[in-house]
Amino acid sequence: DTAVSQTPKYLVTQMGNDKSIKCEQNLGHDTMYWYKQDSKKFLKIMFSYNNKELIINETVPNRFSPKSPDKAHLNLHINSLELGDSAVYFCASSQGTTPYNEQFFGPGTRLTVL
Amino acid sequence: EDQVTQSPEALRLQEGESSSLNCSYTVSGLRGLFWYRQDPGKGPEFLFTLYSAGEEKEKERLKATLTKKESFLHITAPKPEDSATYLCAVQVYGGSQGNLIFGKGTKLSVKP
Numbered sequence: 001d002t003a004v005s006q007t008p009k010y011l012v013t014q015m016g017n018d019k020s021i022k023c024e025q026n027l028g029h030d031t032m033y034w035y036k037q038d039s040k041k042f043l044k045i046m047f048s049y050n051n052k053e054l055i056i057n058e059t060v061p062n063r064f065s066p067k068s069p070d071k072a073h074l075n076l077h078i079n080s081l082e083l084g085d086s087a088v089y090f091c092a093s094s095q096g097t098t099p100y101n102e103q104f105f106g107p108g109t110r111l112t113v114l
Numbered sequence: 115e116d117q118v119t120q121s122p123e124a125l126r127l128q129e130g131e132s133s134s135l136n137c138s139y140t141v142s143g144l145r146g147l148f149w150y151r152q153d154p155g156k157g158p159e160f161l162f163t164l165y166s167a168g169e170e171k172e173k174e175r176l177k178a179t180l181t182k183k184e185s186f187l188h189i190t191a192p193k194p195e196d197s198a199t200y201l202c203a204v205q206v207y208g209g210s211q212g213n214l215i216f217g218k219g220t221k222l223s224v225k226p
Contacts, residue, residue, distance in 0.1 A: 055213070
């Protein structure tokens with residue numbers, strides 16, 4: 001029944017490590033997103049991916065790279081993790097990119113960098 | 115710069131005590147304004163989309179309205195299960211790929 005799923009739910013790792021977060025949607029949507037929610041609960045777009053076109057928010061460090069093996073998956077790979085990367089990361093998807101296409105969010109992955 | 119501001123940051127109500135949450139926005143061109151509900155430890159859950167000034171939408175005890183500068187989420191006779199963080203977001207013309215710009219949210223607590 002799950003529409004947008006993410007794994008893992010929790011991720012605790014050391015500074016300098018490389019890690020990945022997986023996202024899958026079973027809604028048949030053509031657009032997927034990654035958002036970051038910081039400690040103040042502020043939700044901010046990182047990437048959107050539609051028909052193999054990747055749009056990157058200019059404030060995102062290039063240590064972050066989304067990878068889409070197919071339309072249903074958009075994984076987030078993070079190199080050389082830093083303390084400031086600690087946050088909750090949400091994947092979302094929509095069919096189309098107009099306001100008429102609501103975005104469905106996953107349950108989030110809480111990343112803690114020690 | 116496109117911006118969304120929500121107030122208050124936190125709101126405590128007694129069960130049955132109606133109130134409103136505010137979302138003011140400054141954008142270059144509004145394509146749509148969205149309200150989401152977020153429960154602790156979960157992802158945002160879609161509530162409403164509003165497209166133009168004067169538009170209203172209702173769902174159970176919630177009613178969202180839109181003007182040219184702000185949106186209100188009215189909660190009528192709230193129940194404890196309405197306790198959550200309510201997020202407002204906008205999508206703008208010229209923005210990238212449907213990206214949403216979120217406010218910081220209003221944390222609503224409803225006491226029995």
